[in-house]
Amino acid sequence: MPPREGTYGLLAEFDTPSDLVRAAQAARRDGWRRMDCYTPYPVEEAAEAIGFHRNKVPLVTLIGGLMGLAAMFSLETWISVLAYPLNIAGRPTYSWPAFVVPAYEWTILWAGLSAAFGMLALNGLPALYHPLFNAPNFRKGASQDKFFLCLEALDPKFDLIETRAYLATLEPVSVVEVEY
Amino acid sequence: MATTDLKPKNPKDPSRIAGTDPLTGEYRVLAPGQTFRSITEKISNIVLTPDTPLGWFALFTVGGAGATVLLVAITWLFLKGTGIWAVTQPVAWGFAIINFVWWIGIGHAGTLISAILLLFKQGWRNSINRFAEAMTIFAVVCAGMFPLIHVGRPWLGYWLLPYPSTMTVWPQFRSPLLWDVFAVSTYATISVVFWYIGMVPDFGTFRDRAENRFAQYFYGMLSLGWRGSVRHWMRYETASLLLSGLATPLVLSVHTVISFDFAVAVLPGWHTTIFPPYFVAGAIYSGFAMVLTLAIPLRKFYHLEGMVTDRHIDNMGKVMLATGFIVAYGYGMEAFMAWYSASHWEAFMFWNRVFGPMGWSYWVLVTCNLAIPLTTLWSRKLRTNIAFMFFISIVVNTGMWFERFVIVVTSLYRDFLPSSWGTYRATKWDYAIYVGTLGLFTALFLLFVRFLPMIPMNEIRLMLPGAKITPKKAAEAAD
Numbered sequence: 001m002p003p004r005e006g007t008y009g010l011l012a013e014f015d016t017p018s019d020l021v022r023a024a025q026a027a028r029r030d031g032w033r034r035m036d037c038y039t040p041y042p043v044e045e046a047a048e049a050i051g052f053h054r055n056k057v058p059l060v061t062l063i064g065g066l067m068g069l070a071a072m073f074s075l076e077t078w079i080s081v082l083a084y085p086l087n088i089a090g091r092p093t094y095s096w097p098a099f100v101v102p103a104y105e106w107t108i109l110w111a112g113l114s115a116a117f118g119m120l121a122l123n124g125l126p127a128l129y130h131p132l133f134n135a136p137n138f139r140k141g142a143s144q145d146k147f148f149l150c151l152e153a154l155d156p157k158f159d160l161i162e163t164r165a166y167l168a169t170l171e172p173v174s175v176v177e178v179e180y
Numbered sequence: 181m182a183t184t185d186l187k188p189k190n191p192k193d194p195s196r197i198a199g200t201d202p203l204t205g206e207y208r209v210l211a212p213g214q215t216f217r218s219i220t221e222k223i224s225n226i227v228l229t230p231d232t233p234l235g236w237f238a239l240f241t242v243g244g245a246g247a248t249v250l251l252v253a254i255t256w257l258f259l260k261g262t263g264i265w266a267v268t269q270p271v272a273w274g275f276a277i278i279n280f281v282w283w284i285g286i287g288h289a290g291t292l293i294s295a296i297l298l299l300f301k302q303g304w305r306n307s308i309n310r311f312a313e314a315m316t317i318f319a320v321v322c323a324g325m326f327p328l329i330h331v332g333r334p335w336l337g338y339w340l341l342p343y344p345s346t347m348t349v350w351p352q353f354r355s356p357l358l359w360d361v362f363a364v365s366t367y368a369t370i371s372v373v374f375w376y377i378g379m380v381p382d383f384g385t386f387r388d389r390a391e392n393r394f395a396q397y398f399y400g401m402l403s404l405g406w407r408g409s410v411r412h413w414m415r416y417e418t419a420s421l422l423l424s425g426l427a428t429p430l431v432l433s434v435h436t437v438i439s440f441d442f443a444v445a446v447l448p449g450w451h452t453t454i455f456p457p458y459f460v461a462g463a464i465y466s467g468f469a470m471v472l473t474l475a476i477p478l479r480k481f482y483h484l485e486g487m488v489t490d491r492h493i494d495n496m497g498k499v500m501l502a503t504g505f506i507v508a509y510g511y512g513m514e515a516f517m518a519w520y521s522a523s524h525w526e527a528f529m530f531w532n533r534v535f536g537p538m539g540w541s542y543w544v545l546v547t548c549n550l551a552i553p554l555t556t557l558w559s560r561k562l563r564t565n566i567a568f569m570f571f572i573s574i575v576v577n578t579g580m581w582f583e584r585f586v587i588v589v590t591s592l593y594r595d596f597l598p599s600s601w602g603t604y605r606a607t608k609w610d611y612a613i614y615v616g617t618l619g620l621f622t623a624l625f626l627l628f629v630r631f632l633p634m635i636p637m638n639e640i641r642l643m644l645p646g647a648k649i650t651p652k653k654a655a656e657a658a659d
Contacts, residue, residue: 041641042413084350098354102362109366119419126404143385145216
């Protein structure tokens with residue numbers, strides 16, 4: 001992929017989570033949609049403010065868990081009934097109560113792996129490069145003690161000069177342009 | 181977050197209750213006066229410093245020496261076979277099974293702290309969950325080794341797994357020993373995933389703070405490009421919560437399945453339905469003891485008293501008190517059933533366990549698991565006495581090791597026929613492997629402390645007063 005050029009967006013820095021949440025709420029109210037907040041720990045209110053209410057991780061986990069359950073239970077049944085039937089003290093080859101334990105473990109295994117890797121996939125991670133890391137103040141703060149609001153250039157309302165002026169009304173510490 | 185659930189009983193005068201924040205009236209989990217920056221610096225400077233403390237090297241030498249003993253003992257075992265151990269008839273399950281159950285049990289407290297206490301919204305667990313999870317993983321590493329080296333021909337250990345082979349032989353799914361394979365392997369995998377996912381945002385912090393080029397690349401790779409988008413955070417929080425919800429039934433099932441290894445057998449002393457809950461409670465009991473054994477020196481050495489506070493130690497003491505009583509109930513029920521079952525064999529087994537030639541081990545167990553901790557942990561003064569809690573943690577770990585010794589050995593060494601009675605005396609190789617796993621555990625744990633974030637920075641930040649979202653006017657007034 002050829003490197004993209006131009007502006008990714010404008011990044012406003014805030015000192016406290018409350019300032020960020022207020023700014024994000026205002027931006028959403030004023031019609032911005034292509035935007036994101038960056039925080040050093042989960043700030044639920046900020047996600048609400050930008051209109052991100054639910055995600056697909058639970059669904060992925062449920063599907064993974066059911067697949068694990070079905071996979072192990074059918075494997076056990078196939079092995080014990082068809083592939084390698086063993087007479088253990090005259091018990092039926094289809095001893096489903098005994099099959100519950102490994103099937104239970106695999107439900108958890110597959111559900112857990114789906115939750116973890118599903119979360120990463122939905123987040124688009126691993127992604128070692130991202131334009132935001134070009135912003136000079138982003139790496140100094142986003143993972144430590146600063147709070148950022150990014151209005152992205154893909155938003156139809158975006159205009160470099162007007163948006164910068166708009167962000168200034170939200171009283172950030174600074175506004176910087178993020179380039180690809 | 182969770183601290184709001186713990187309002188003091190007398191809200192009119194919160195200053196009267198020790199350990200509450202006068203501003204909010206909530207119990208204080210962290211020492212006052214910490215900010216996002218101070219937390220971040222404190223934790224990341226432990227790792228991102230070029231100066232490793234000398235004490236670390238000293239301890240690592242000890243741990244490494246232990247791990248070397250393990251290597252030697254396992255090499256000799258592979259050359260000679262399990263005959264170098266004391267396992268024979270009638271005690272065919274010896275140290276290997278005792279150590280396996282002991283280590284796995286220790287691991288369970290890590291999962292309990294990280295998963296169950298998260299579901300119960302116990303905010304205080306945020307300071308200790310990361311190294312408790314690390315403890316889980318290293319304990320599972322030590323535990324998982326024992327069944328593998330006990331199978332006699334460990335290079336054929338993969339025969340335990342259902343895979344299509346040219347021999348067309350498949351595992352037998354009605355055996356608890358095979359259930360163990362799935363329970364322990366699932367437990368190891370989920371613990372590692374949970375641990376790693378928990379560390380990803382902290383790796384991002386390390387990547388951004390590292391000055392050394394190699395460290396930037398190293399932590400940059402591990403962080404998977406984490407950038408803290410709130411969309412990511414919300415999915416991340418959902419995934420953490422789901423993983424906790426999954427790890428909770430998992431941890432209970434793992435020790436239940438391990439107890440089935442015993443309970444499904446028809447041997448007096450093993451064949452009992454109390455085993456699953458009593459094993460799980462015992463696991464948590466010894467696990468919390470191990471968390472204390474690790475946390476107390478660690479917080480002193482790295483000056484983390486502001487994050488792992490006396491309140492944490494106090495709370496862990498309470499959990500130990502509660503689980504200790506469940507364990508005591510288990511012992512009581514075993515004694516009761518020996519009489520109430522009216523079975524001659526059960527009654528003899530119990531008499532022999534307590535007063536037989538190896539009865540001393542039962543009394544060590546009673547002293548270490550019941551007599552000392554369950555009488556003293558009631559006192560808040562003692563629970564917040566750090567030296568005493570360290571002592572108690574060692575006592576309980578010893579006691580829980582003897583519990584497994586009692587279950588395995590004293591049930592086996594005198595069975596139905598007096599002509600087949602025997603005894604059990606561990607060989608030097610038994611001891612070498614046990615001491616070796618302690619060394620391996622220490623070495624792995626020290627590497628973890630040196631190179632990975634041992635306290636979850638992102639979760640600590642969430643608990644700081646600065647993380648409260650305030651309306652504009654209140655925020656200005658506070659400034």
